[in-house]
Amino acid sequence: MNPESVMDIGRQAIYITMLIAAPMLLTALIIGLVVSIFQAATQINEATLSFIPKLFGILAALVIAGPWMLTVMVDYMRQVFTSVPMLAG
Numbered sequence: 559m560n561p562e563s564v565m566d567i568g569r570q571a572i573y574i575t576m577l578i579a580a581p582m583l584l585t586a587l588i589i590g591l592v593v594s595i596f597q598a599a600t601q602i603n604e605a606t607l608s609f610i611p612k613l614f615g616i617l618a619a620l621v622i623a624g625p626w627m628l629t630v631m632v633d634y635m636r637q638v639f640t641s642v643p644m645l646a647g
Contacts, residue, residue, distance in 0.1 A: 559646065563645055567638065574631070578627045578631065581619045581620075581623040581627070582616050585612075585615045585616055585618070586612050586616055589611050589615040590608055593608040
């Protein structure tokens with residue numbers, strides 16, 4: 559096992575992690591921005607106001623993007639497990 563292959567596996571793992579986390583993070587970011595603009599426009603300063611919309615938004619993003627996220631994770635793990643014999647020997 560050479561250092562290049564280890565670095566390549568690590569790079570792919572970080573890329574897959576960012577790819578899988580992106581739908582939920584972007585959903586939370588957009589909902590937080592909309593709620594913040596609403597709070598600024600109405601001068602409502604309630605910190606817990608954005609919690610429920612973010613919760614439902616992330617749940618919806620997970621339901622919509624969940625199958626794709628699972629497919630990406632399974633494909634990556636299949637690739638890692640099939641490359642183990644080449645890396646070990």
